Amino acid sequence: MNVTELTERPRLASKAMLRHDEVRDAELLLLPERVVRLSDSSAAVLRLCDGARTVGELLGRLREDYPSSDLTDDVLGFLDDARQRGWVVVA
Amino acid sequence: MTEVNAPYGLLAEVTHRCPLHCVYCSNPLELQAQQDELGTDEWLRVLDEAAALGVAQVHLSGGEPLARSDLEVMVARASQLGLYTNLITSGLGFTAARVQRLVAAGLNSVQLSVQGEDAEATATVAASLAFDKKRQAAELIREAGLPLNMNVVLHRLNLDRLDAIIDLCVEWGAERLELANTQYYGWALRNRQQLLPSRAQVIAAEEVYTRRRDELADRVELMWILPDYHEKFPKPCTGGWAKTGLTVAPDGMVYPCPVASEITSVEFSSVREHDLSWIWWQSPGFNAYRGTDWMPEPCHGCERREVDFGGCRCQAFALTGDAGRTDPVCTYAPDHGLVVAAVEEAERAEEDRESDVASLHYRRPSPRSAL
């Protein structure tokens, strides 16, 4: 069971910073005391968490970019996890 | 050959000047004077070189970094370079205006250190009546919308009050609290007899930590830095010597970690003579203990050699005079007797705490002189 709902508007926590690292050609999530190396798809999800888009809209955008697979479960699971870790907050 | 990767973190010790004088200070015994400090332009160049090298996160530390009036300029450059900036401060010298300038420059987070849960504990350990200023600093940090991380160094004199210390940090609004058991180098090693807790204290404190960690799970992240003298195996360095980050000292010398400046047998380099990239990849100091080839027995043949990397080079040097020996904390270490003796002494000294306070070595003549 996921706690994240389609109508919620997640945004990246203010302490977190998302950036593409040119030196390593990697996606990084920077937090006060740690650096997390993200997969491209996780970074794509987090980049869409702007506090304005709903989870439903976010899924719609991802479907345009990755049309071949159904991402719903993976994305909701990842968002639950990201919230628990404090990377994402729901307004 | 050992695989070497680019570093993620830069610890920029912008000054050794500090209004506090902690008895467990891990800064070198010989503090560097202000006239030897790198200038603004030199620090900006260090930040540029760090970003080019792959550094993603800068921790501005000291001494007290707020003692430098060009801190905002450094934060602004780091932020332009896309670096995450974290300020490590005692909170002294914080004003609303200063916080605003730092936030405007792009500061991402602040770590505030406290010495205990009340004014008396602060005065004993840091020899300065700084407590109210820290409380104000915590407020200012939160009002500015910055995440507040807190750090408390634990030792025999405050370990029994861990619950109250955690309460205070929760009350002040910390998101994350680092409970750092004292590591015995530099000044702390000199005060070890007074600071090293007894085994019973460590066990009780560990219970408090686990209980509070679970209780606070959703609100505050608690971190426990192990009291390594009471462990069976040494702490795993930071993934090994010169593996994930580097430290630039106030005078421009570059070390794998802040404590390594104490290792006088290794030749380190300065940003005044070399660029950071050369120092990271090529310099003798950074390559001295990388990987496992340098290891003596029992480490070299040990199954844990990729787990703890033979422990801490700084501790090996501080206790044995040879940075290439097995960390004496390790039960298998030939020098383990040194740690056993210190722990036994702490057991014996357990009763007499008043005398401990009287005999602490402060970083200046007397705690009273600041009042």
Ligand code: SF4
């Ligand atoms: S050498 Fe010692 S002090 Fe330095 S990072 Fe490793 S464990 Fe820490």
Ligand code: SF4
């Ligand atoms: S012998 Fe060396 S590698 Fe093995 S546990 Fe001890 S310190 Fe670690």
